Amino acid sequence: MPTPRSIASLSLGFGLVSIPVRLYTATESSAAIHFNLLSKEGTRVKQQYVSALNPKKVIPRAEMVKGYEFDTDRFVIFQPDELKALEDGASHLIDIVAFIPADAVDPIYYDKPYFLAPDKRGGKPYNLLKKAMLTSGRCALAKWAWKSKQYVVQVRAQEDGLVLQQLLYAQEVRSIQDLGIEKLEPSAAELKLALQLIDQISQDSYDPTMFEDEEQKRILAAIDAKIAGQEIVATEHPEDGESSGQVIDLTQMLMASLDRKGGGAHKPRTMPAKGSQVVTPIRKPIAKAKRAPKAAAKAAAPVPRTRMKK
Template identity: 50%
Template sequence: MLISVRRLRIARALCDNPGRNLLFGPPVRHHAGDRASRRAVPARTRRRRMSPRPIATATISFGLVSIPCQLYSSAENSQKVRFNFLSPEGTRVKQQYVDAKTGEPVERRDLIKGYQFAKDQYVTFKPEELKALEAEATQAIEIVEFVPVDQVERAYIGKTYYLGPARGGDKAYGLLGAAMKKTGWAALAKYAARGKQYLVLVRPVGDHLVLEQLHYAHEVRDIADVPSGEGEVAEAELGLAVQLIEQIASESFDPSKYEDEVGQRMLEAVERKVADGTEITAPAEEETTAQVIDLMAALRASVGGEGEAEQKKAAGS
């Protein structure tokens, strides 16, 4: 089928049934009357809590101090509805590289990398040339300086990862976090991974450390280049605006109050189509079966054919 019913049930259960055995338990069934009560429950209590798995290992280093750590993703997209491209018959399609000039297909193994320095003009690089330019993956988060944590503009912050202590690093991990919390400083560091060098910020969050990948200065656009409002603000208008803000203001940020409504609608639409039987089943590939021939029958037929031919030849002579 286009989408597995079991996968849909698991995806729904991840949101709504944190205590169920999703892989081996019975199918999860929902009733229309339950939707309001489900949505009233915060998403973080509906989601099945699973122990995160580290995606990489690293070592925080500054001076003579080394802290073995593990990196964890701070977000996941398992709830996202993903679609596949299909042919009208329901079979999967493959992407193919085509020469823009000749229209001939190009195999992936024959592709080379080139940098366009002028229109339709490229300089090419061999894999070994690019490999020599890559940063050595030392897995070291090398702290180069400490800066006030509130001085880092949010525009510079890219992806966020969680840092946890690896074996033997608990005490030093806790000490670094406590020292940064007490001083109000965060650590700027260089981190080499996957052939690239990243500028990162390590800062404390509660009892944990967070690693934030930063954009380099040349990657961030100057906000001064963006037009800003130049009209004068009247005091009465300002007072009304402040009053409106205070009417819908909250004392704290609670992201669990909000859900991806579009994603929920898509998931429900997919479930309806599967339940209605409107899915497309990819046709089975035709198997080329060799014709089975009875060897003895073939031999007898051959011998019989030759005998008949000899008899006809003798009768004609």
């Protein structure tokens, strides 16, 4: 990733103490693969805006203004200097209004994250606030105006520094209760098997480096193949056409999952009951192909004499 660059100089209000900080973006989206729009002849195309009343009339960007539709086809127009005045209302103060338990905010309210680093002469109060929050097990809720919008933000402490997390407002988050999800109690046997499976594949922490964007790798490989003059053939996914209305023997499927995890790759998979829906991973043919020669070699190997005596 490129060297982090500060995007704003702010002040973090902690009681009567004002901590000078610098704001940095915490995520990088440049890894996304973008395709360009081209004509069938392979030349670039450009986007143009036309008048809704006269589609043949192209409107240059220099002649465009922004407006708000307050009624059907009725607008109030804002000039560039008026829009700039709205942004100038942004505050450079992140005003802490409360401290709450560190895990009190449901992650569903999380929006964009930023890093906060101390600015000149801000090192001591910055580290004091970080240490106090880590010791108390609390995070801060604050108000912050940025780019003509008022935000509620969470400031949480990590050992390496402070993270500013923009939060969504209540009206921006839908309620899962609106889905009317049916609540069904599992049997004791099903719950026991599910807990065993959870225990079997549990980890003590999250390591983001153990995952990589396999979809991006697949697309980049396809791009390289196209550059080399190869034809791209669509991959078939048989499960896409399967019906989801089949009855699943949940107990049998949990037992099959436990057998697969506990027995290793060489152990035959337990088959579900007749009529049950089969759920098997099929998106990694390359990995299976690599395992196949080992299995074949093992099957062709001579049987030890000790086993023959038995």
